[in-house]
Amino acid sequence: MTEPLFERVALIGIGLIGSSLALAIRHHRLARRVVCADRDPEHVRLALDLGLVDEASTDLAAMLAGADLVVLCTPVGSFGTLAGDIAPLLAPGATVSDVGSVKELVLREVAPKLPAGVHLVPAHPIAGTEHSGPKAGQVELFQGRWCILTPPEGTDPQAVSKVRALWEGVGSMVEIMEASHHDRVLAITSHLPHLIAYTIVDTAVGLEDSTQSEVIKFSASGFRDFTRIAASDPVMWRDIFLNNREAVLDILQRFTEDLTRLQRAIRRGEGDTLQELFTRTRRIRRSIIDAKQA
Ligand code: NAP
Numbered sequence: 001m002t003e004p005l006f007e008r009v010a011l012i013g014i015g016l017i018g019s020s021l022a023l024a025i026r027h028h029r030l031a032r033r034v035v036c037a038d039r040d041p042e043h044v045r046l047a048l049d050l051g052l053v054d055e056a057s058t059d060l061a062a063m064l065a066g067a068d069l070v071v072l073c074t075p076v077g078s079f080g081t082l083a084g085d086i087a088p089l090l091a092p093g094a095t096v097s098d099v100g101s102v103k104e105l106v107l108r109e110v111a112p113k114l115p116a117g118v119h120l121v122p123a124h125p126i127a128g129t130e131h132s133g134p135k136a137g138q139v140e141l142f143q144g145r146w147c148i149l150t151p152p153e154g155t156d157p158q159a160v161s162k163v164r165a166l167w168e169g170v171g172s173m174v175e176i177m178e179a180s181h182h183d184r185v186l187a188i189t190s191h192l193p194h195l196i197a198y199t200i201v202d203t204a205v206g207l208e209d210s211t212q213s214e215v216i217k218f219s220a221s222g223f224r225d226f227t228r229i230a231a232s233d234p235v236m237w238r239d240i241f242l243n244n245r246e247a248v249l250d251i252l253q254r255f256t257e258d259l260t261r262l263q264r265a266i267r268r269g270e271g272d273t274l275q276e277l278f279t280r281t282r283r284i285r286r287s288i289i290d291a292k293q294a
Contacts, residue, residue: 005165006031010067012082014038014047014056016129016233017099018073019137022052024170027139037063038134046134064089069166071123072098072110077239080109087113095119095159101186101236103150103179105243111152119159122150124182125172126190132233143171144292150179187247192255194237195248197229 009031011018022034035055038044047056057063064070064086072079079100090096096118098106106122114120127145129136147167151160164174177185204215204223215223241248265273288294 004029004031005162005169006069008033008035008067009069009071010063011036011053011071011073012038012060012063012086013072013074013078014043014052014134015073016132016136017125017141018071019047019050019052019134020127020139020141021071021073021099021125021170022047023137023139024142025166026053028169028171030166030169031069035063035067043134050134050137052134052137060085061089066091068094069163070094070096072096072100075233075236075239076100076102076105076243077235079106080113083110083113087115090115090118092117093119095121095163097121097123097163099123099125101190101240102243103148103182106150107152107179119156120152121155121160121163122179123163123167124148124150124186125167127172130228130231130233132236140171142167145172146293147172147174148182149174149176150182151176152179183244183247184251187244187251191240191244191248192251194229194232195241195252196255197226198237200226201230 009025011022011034014022014036018036018038022036025031025034033054034052035057036044036047036053037057037060038047039058041058044056044058047053055063068091070086070090072082074082079098083096086096092115096110096114097120098110100106100122101124103122103124106120110122111120125142125145125147127141127147129138129141149160149163149167160176164176167174200223204212207215219227262274262277264270285294
């Protein structure tokens with residue numbers, strides 16, 4: 001049997017992503033031990049009962065002792081405080097990573113707090129569901145999905161290759177990019193669509209009572225898909241919008257302008273404009289299917 005990549009992986013936060021990562025690392029034998037720290041004692045109990053990890057506790061120090069890889073799997077708004085909490089507990093030469101959906105914040109809030117000799121390799125798996133908590137974990141969640149790494153300039157190449165190997169080991173394709181570029185790309189591919197879904201569902205909720213019940217009764221696939229996205233974890237998404245503010249506001253501005261153009265085309269009865277646009281967008285869907293990311 002080949003040596004595992006890591007001796008002890010400590011995950012902080014055992015929700016959807018933490019539990020999926022724990023299951024996948026253990027399934028593919030990428031670490032000798034996988035442990036987790038979570039602030040919720042019920043999640044700690046579930047992590048043990050469901051066999052997600054080898055050890056679990058609310059005690060950060062106990063879980064981090066001897067860890068050569070620590071992964072923050074909590075909402076991004078907690079990263080700054082957590083970085084301060086873990087800094088004195090990290091073994092020299094350890095690597096810190098995360099799975100956060102926003103990446104510039106990691107360089108801003110986590111990097112400056114880490115002691116010298118500890119490597120930082122931020123990561124974002126582009127995989128997820130609208131479910132949260134330890135019961136939502138899926139061993140195959142990252143299979144065939146992209147994982148983006150955003151190591152700051154000058155990061156130890158060996159630390160980067162080990163984190164890359166971990167994500168490839170759980171079945172992901174890995175791409176390395178700058179944190180700021182990641183945040184701009186994700187603002188359009190993920191953050192804006194969520195904002196739109198939250199708005200549409202809230203608009204429906206705001207309709208008069210009788211119409212509202214009909215919206216639910218006759219909910220066609222369009223609205224149904226939006227309700228699924230709008231059921232995503234409220235804390236996680238609050239933190240994403242607060243921490244990717246500039247990129248989201250910029251993309252929202254462009255979106256609003258495009259929406260206004262579409263509104264005008266409908267009002268003026270410009271069928272060609274509408275059809276042209278819908279034909280263009282249909283091609284995008286086809287290319288996503290071709291890239292097996294549907
Ligand atoms: P989740 O299911 O809500 O799990 C988060 C876990 O972290 C919960 O057990 C939570 O406990 C715990 N936690 C929160 N703050 C903590 C703290 N300060 N110390 C210790 N534990 C803490 O969330 P998730 O969906 O796995 O998301 C985790 C991270 O992955 C986020 O940064 C998110 O941006 C990123 N991500 C999510 C997705 C997705 O689709 N969900 C995809 C890619 C990346 P409580 O319940 O007590 O708060």
